[in-house]
Amino acid sequence: xxxxxxxxxxxxxxxxxxxxxxxxxxxxxxxxxxxxxxxxxxxxxxxxxxxxxxxxxxxxxxxxxxxxxxxxxxxxxxxxxxxxxxxxxxxxxxxxxxxxxxxxxxxxxxxxxxxxxxxxxxxxxxxxxxxxxxxxxxxxxxxxxxxxxxxxxxxxxxxxxxxxxxxxxxxxxxxxxxxxxxxxxxxxxxxxxxxxxxxxxxxxxxxxxxxxxxxxxxxxxxxxxxxxxxxxxxxxxxxxxxxxxxxxxxxxxxxxxxxxxxxxxxxxxxxxxxxxxxxxxxxxxxxxxxxxxxxxxxxxxxxxxxxxxxxxxxxxxxxxxxxxxxxxxxxxxxxxxxxxxxxxxxxxxxxxxxxxxxxxxxxxxxxxxxxxxxxxxxxxxxxxxxxxxxxxxxxxxxxxxxxxxxxxxxxxxxxxxxxxxxxxxxxxxxxxxxxxxxxxxxxxxxxxxxxxxxxxxxxxxxxxxxxxxxxxxxxxxxxxxxxxxxxxxxxxxxxxxxxxxxxxxxxxxxxxxxx
Amino acid sequence: xxxxxxxxxxxxxxxxxxxxxxxxxxxxxxxxxxxxxxxxxxxxxxxxxxxxxxxxxxxxxxxxxxxxxxxxxxxxxxxxxxxxxxxxxxxxxxxxxxxxxxxxxxxxxxxxxxxxxxxxxxxxxxxxxxxxxxxxxxxxxxxxxxxxxxxxxxxxxxxxxxxxxxxxxxxxxxxxxxxxxxxxxxxxxxxxxxxxxxxxxxxxxxxxxxxxxxxxxxxxxxxxxxxxxxxxxxxxxxxxxxxxxxxxxxxxxxxxxxxxxxxxxxxxxxxxxxxxxxxxxxxxxxxxxxxxxxxxxxxxxxxxxxxxxxxxxxxxxxxxxxxxxxxxxxxxxxxxxxxxxxxxxxxxxxxxxxxxxxxxxxxxxxxxxxxxxxxxxxxxxxxxxxxxxxxxxxxxxxxxxxxxxxxxxxxxxxxxxxxxxxxxxxxxxxxxxxxxxxxxxxxxxxxxxxx
Numbered sequence: 001x002x003x004x005x006x007x008x009x010x011x012x013x014x015x016x017x018x019x020x021x022x023x024x025x026x027x028x029x030x031x032x033x034x035x036x037x038x039x040x041x042x043x044x045x046x047x048x049x050x051x052x053x054x055x056x057x058x059x060x061x062x063x064x065x066x067x068x069x070x071x072x073x074x075x076x077x078x079x080x081x082x083x084x085x086x087x088x089x090x091x092x093x094x095x096x097x098x099x100x101x102x103x104x105x106x107x108x109x110x111x112x113x114x115x116x117x118x119x120x121x122x123x124x125x126x127x128x129x130x131x132x133x134x135x136x137x138x139x140x141x142x143x144x145x146x147x148x149x150x151x152x153x154x155x156x157x158x159x160x161x162x163x164x165x166x167x168x169x170x171x172x173x174x175x176x177x178x179x180x181x182x183x184x185x186x187x188x189x190x191x192x193x194x195x196x197x198x199x200x201x202x203x204x205x206x207x208x209x210x211x212x213x214x215x216x217x218x219x220x221x222x223x224x225x226x227x228x229x230x231x232x233x234x235x236x237x238x239x240x241x242x243x244x245x246x247x248x249x250x251x252x253x254x255x256x257x258x259x260x261x262x263x264x265x266x267x268x269x270x271x272x273x274x275x276x277x278x279x280x281x282x283x284x285x286x287x288x289x290x291x292x293x294x295x296x297x298x299x300x301x302x303x304x305x306x307x308x309x310x311x312x313x314x315x316x317x318x319x320x321x322x323x324x325x326x327x328x329x330x331x332x333x334x335x336x337x338x339x340x341x342x343x344x345x346x347x348x349x350x351x352x353x354x355x356x357x358x359x360x361x362x363x364x365x366x367x368x369x370x371x372x373x374x375x376x377x378x379x380x381x382x383x384x385x386x387x388x389x390x391x392x393x394x395x396x397x398x399x400x401x402x403x404x405x406x407x408x409x410x411x412x413x414x415x416x417x418x419x420x421x422x423x424x425x426x427x428x429x430x431x432x433x434x435x436x437x438x439x440x441x442x443x444x445x446x447x448x449x450x451x452x453x454x455x456x457x458x459x460x461x462x463x464x465x466x467x468x469x470x471x472x473x474x475x476x477x478x479x480x481x482x483x484x485x486x487x488x489x490x491x492x493x494x495x496x497x498x499x500x501x502x503x504x505x506x507x508x509x510x511x512x513x514x515x
Numbered sequence: 516x517x518x519x520x521x522x523x524x525x526x527x528x529x530x531x532x533x534x535x536x537x538x539x540x541x542x543x544x545x546x547x548x549x550x551x552x553x554x555x556x557x558x559x560x561x562x563x564x565x566x567x568x569x570x571x572x573x574x575x576x577x578x579x580x581x582x583x584x585x586x587x588x589x590x591x592x593x594x595x596x597x598x599x600x601x602x603x604x605x606x607x608x609x610x611x612x613x614x615x616x617x618x619x620x621x622x623x624x625x626x627x628x629x630x631x632x633x634x635x636x637x638x639x640x641x642x643x644x645x646x647x648x649x650x651x652x653x654x655x656x657x658x659x660x661x662x663x664x665x666x667x668x669x670x671x672x673x674x675x676x677x678x679x680x681x682x683x684x685x686x687x688x689x690x691x692x693x694x695x696x697x698x699x700x701x702x703x704x705x706x707x708x709x710x711x712x713x714x715x716x717x718x719x720x721x722x723x724x725x726x727x728x729x730x731x732x733x734x735x736x737x738x739x740x741x742x743x744x745x746x747x748x749x750x751x752x753x754x755x756x757x758x759x760x761x762x763x764x765x766x767x768x769x770x771x772x773x774x775x776x777x778x779x780x781x782x783x784x785x786x787x788x789x790x791x792x793x794x795x796x797x798x799x800x801x802x803x804x805x806x807x808x809x810x811x812x813x814x815x816x817x818x819x820x821x822x823x824x825x826x827x828x829x830x831x832x833x834x835x836x837x838x839x840x841x842x843x844x845x846x847x848x849x850x851x852x853x854x855x856x857x858x859x860x861x862x863x864x865x866x867x868x869x870x871x872x873x874x875x876x877x878x879x880x881x882x883x884x885x886x887x888x889x890x891x892x893x894x895x896x897x898x899x900x901x902x903x904x905x906x907x908x909x910x911x912x913x914x915x916x917x918x919x920x921x922x923x924x925x926x927x928x929x930x931x932x933x934x935x936x937x938x939x940x941x942x943x944x945x946x947x948x949x950x951x952x953x954x955x956x957x958x959x960x961x962x963x964x965x966x
Contacts, residue, residue, distance in 0.1 A: 094610060098607050115559050118563040238898045276901065279924060310661070
């Protein structure tokens with residue numbers, strides 16, 4: 001990962017294209033640059049009143065749902081969204097950019113059996129909305145479907161927001177960046193480039209469906225990040241650190257900015273003398289936090305209801321069967337407070353849910369949205385998520401993490417004679433049919449004689465979910481859950497959180513340059 | 516949809532922004548009409564049809580910069596976007612290179628990118644294509660056990676770009692395509708394969724049979740992979756796997772990263788970075804091609820650029836701002852995703868030039884080696900130039916394909932690999948924005964499962 005290389009998105013796009021063809025799924029870690037759309041409503045003292053247009057009042061929604069079911073169908077749904085995204089970036093010692101985007105529209109979904117009709121409109125004129133509802137209806141045939149009277153419900157909140165980032169003066173945000181820059185630059189004279197970014201997103205949604213569900217939610221995601229580049233002769237090192245979650249501005253202060261900047265700079269300096277990584281099969285120890293990406297890819301995607309129902313996932317027939325060692329208990333938790341993937345309701349209006357996916361090694365549940373849960377006669381798990389009103393929901397992870405075990409992290413490292421210590425993972429992808437995954441490691445070390453020794457570059461980890469879960473032998477007592485990741489699936493990007501305690505995988509294929 | 520005249524709106528936005536305080540400004544307008552259908556096991560799985568539009572606005576005041584976008588093109592929302600973006604620009608600090616490209620309006624070549632017949636193709640026919648490609652794929656080989664489904668998507672995109680230096684144009688282009696994905700094998704020996712065809716013109720789409728056949732071949736030939744030992748061997752990159760590799764190289768050519776000395780290619784201009792057999796161009800001027808465009812994301816007229824000439828690095832990738840910052844002549848290569856994103860240094864249509872050899876001759880004299888069919892990532896760490904990537908493909912023994920392999924890694928340094936290219940095939944097949952023939956590398960470390 002190189003945050004100073006701006007066209008990283010190109011690689012991602014290439015992956016997404018491939019993904020559409022063969023079911024590959026990927027996740028990438030922050031880059032404030034790619035926290036995609038951007039904001040600063042607060043900067044300009046903003047109009048945070050996310051007013052719902054009159055064309056989407058409850059009465060109107062009721063009529064639209066009726067129109068959507070006019071040609072039949074089992075189920076109809078309206079999803080309204082108004083999203084404001086803001087960013088401020090500091091680069092080359094200056095506040096270099098400020099951006100703000102407003103995205104608003106409504107999506108209509110009609111489901112009949114396994115068929116989904118979808119249409120959306122970013123024009124909220126009543127006529128256009130009706131047209132979209134009728135377009136979605138084209139999927140269905142038969143007598144008009146039933147539609148219940150809408151009843152509101154208020155879910156509990158898992159967002160840690162006291163001070164809306166919207167309501168904060170711009171100056172307070174730029175001060176954080178300026179502080180980070182000063183600390184990052186001063187850390188070591190080999191730090192030659194430093195970037196910091198603040199971004200926040202406020203997404204107001206309404207979900208209403210023909211079963212009478214009506215729910216509103218306002219999702220807030222906020223992040224502060226720091227990236228440092230160190231140079232010494234021909235050696236280069238990249239470091240980064242961020243804090244992101246469903247947080248209010250009260251979670252961000254100059255002290256935190258300093259800490260993130262220092263950690264980014266430290267990492268850049270630490271990896272500067274990295275040597276080529278070895279190739280072959282090795283035991284690895286994965287540090288707390290970033291290893292969550294590992295579980296997201298290695299197993300999480302393969303437990304999503306769509307792939308299970310279609311039997312395109314390698315785990316489709318594994319419910320209640322052992323798929324991991326007893327050390328592994330894996331959760332997907334939309335209720336994790338302040339999580340980057342936390343949801344009061346998912347994008348189908350289902351309350352956030354804590355789901356035990358693997359219970360002491362046994363496959364205990366799948367991640368379900370409404371469609372797949374109904375077709376499989378299973379319970380919904382609050383995992384129906386979509387990038388925006390331009391997409392219909394599909395099963396997606398929220399915050400995925402491994403529960404802590406008994407081992408002290410030091411003892412886990414001590415148990416490795418020759419292997420690798422994986423401190424940070426940059427991103428990865430999985431093909432859920434074969435279970436094969438890869439991860440690129442942005443910070444890794446040799447472990448020799450039970451000690452973490454030299455830094456390594458160019459580490460790639462590769463394996464299959466089926467194998468690797470059976471090779472997890474030790475799980476630490478130091479669970480850390482982090483945010484800032486973006487997961488891509490089926491052409492849709494979504495924020496996801498993840499976490500893990502320190503853990504040991506007895507053997508995994510490492511790709512490096514040294515034979 | 517109430518048709519908004521882009522010319523009128525674009526010019527109005529630019530003049531209002533100027534009046535309200537912007538020194539320089541650019542309005543990007545976009546209207547997209549989309550259709551997509553997916554079919555699985557013969558039944559329609561989803562149908563989607565939509566129209567969307569929006570405005571993206573870049574504002575420069577005293578070389579300070581702000582960006583805003585909105586999907587709401589109502590007069591009040593547009594005015595608010597202009598005002599707030601001006602306020603945003605004022606919050607930032609001045610940087611001397613920030614601003615619009617130097618070039619004013621230029622005549623745009625007609626690259627023939629709009630298919631007037633696409634809109635006349637009935638939805639039923641598009642759905643039938645998705646159904647047919649899946650049906651054929653499922654019938655071709657009895658080892659095919661499951662389906663991801665078939666799909667068709669297509670639509671048209673109207674983009675307008677208007678700036679305070681007089682650039683003012685509206686372009687319309689079409690794109691359509693279909694695809695299929697299948698699974699071969701069962702249990703722990705499942706493999707997936709997929710293929711697609713994507714064109715500007717409906718009539719130029721590949722035949723349904725050929726796409727189905729390719730998808731099936733890709734799944735079936737991967738069945739029963741065997742482990743291989745860790746060792747250094749010759750490696751052939753298939754023409755369809757190669758684009759992922761080149762994406763990594765292009766990332767390291769980013770002009771801004773070069774300016775910051777953040778890429779391993781920082782000091783490599785006019786140096787030999789690859790085998791003399793390698794010439795890479797960026798050329799979006801090919802008529803009717805899916806990745807062509809008469810202009811880049813900033814409104815500069817596109818042209819053919821040589822990036823690597825017979826192994827010598829000739830050019831980094833710059834948009835006009837980064838070029839100004841680095842003090843180099845402008846290259847016309849600003850990529851832009853949509854009105855919601857900013858133009859940035861990138862590429863439009865990269866073509867690695869064909870070599871002289873037939874594909875067979877790449878294989879022929881390899882005693883033991885790897886033929887890479889798919890890469891999981893690009894492999895190149897642009898910061899350090901370290902190379903490592905996961906892949907699948909075939910093991911080669913005595914000049915012939917011996918058995919499939921999966922879950923192996925390639926490792927080394929990117930420069931060693933580029934310089935180690937010893938044969939380039941003449942099998943280029945132009946399909947997307949990144950195109951390459953197959954090529955062979957003398958030696959790469961392959962990381963297998965036996966340590």
